[in-house]
């Protein structure tokens with residue numbers, strides 16, 4: 001899984017991210033580096049917030065509705081179907097949103113989290129709490145700079 005959350009594990013508000021485009025450049029760059037060349041699996045509402053297929057990745061979107069007619073998007077109607085569609089890539093990333101994270105949290109091996117050191121008001125979508133079957137296996141911290149309006153860390157968690 002790949003996710004960015006704040007100190008209260010918030011991931012989204014009003015259908016979008018917690019920060020405006022360009023406010024947390026470090027997170028976006030990290031996301032791009034991690035996922036390029038791989039499959040990304042997302043819920044339909046997350047696709048709505050992006051609006052197009054992410055370039056240089058296999059984009060799989062899960063919906064209970066009709067097939068999605070956006071170039072570069074493959075539609076799956078269940079998580080299992082999404083997993084079986086991800087082919088010819090080394091790694092598949094579950095990239096949200098909240099509904100999808102909640103359904104897969106017990107079936108993934110690794111979490112790449114950007115932990116943003118802020119509490120952002122108005123959030124309505126959250127990342128699940130990790131139980132003690134997870135351990136932190138890496139952490140890199142960054143300060144506020146011209147490209148990032150909050151301090152943040154890249155943290156990895158893996159199943160014990």
Ligand SMILES: NC(=O)c1ccc[n+]([C@@H]2O[C@H](COP(=O)([O-])OP(=O)(O)OC[C@H]3O[C@@H](n4cnc5c(N)ncnc54)[C@H](OP(=O)(O)O)[C@@H]3O)[C@@H](O)[C@H]2O)c1
Nearest residue numbers: 004012015016017043044045046063064096097098099100
């Ligand atoms: N900070 C981050 O890292 C991050 C990452 C991703 C998203 N987000 C934010 O999270 C929010 C969106 O999350 P969300 O929880 O509202 O929605 P979501 O998880 O992106 O999508 C939910 C939709 O996925 C489909 N779905 C879910 N489970 C399914 C299943 N088992 N089988 C088939 N279809 C299934 C349904 O689509 P249909 O209604 O079409 O059937 C459902 O309405 C936005 O604010 C977004 O910006 C944040």
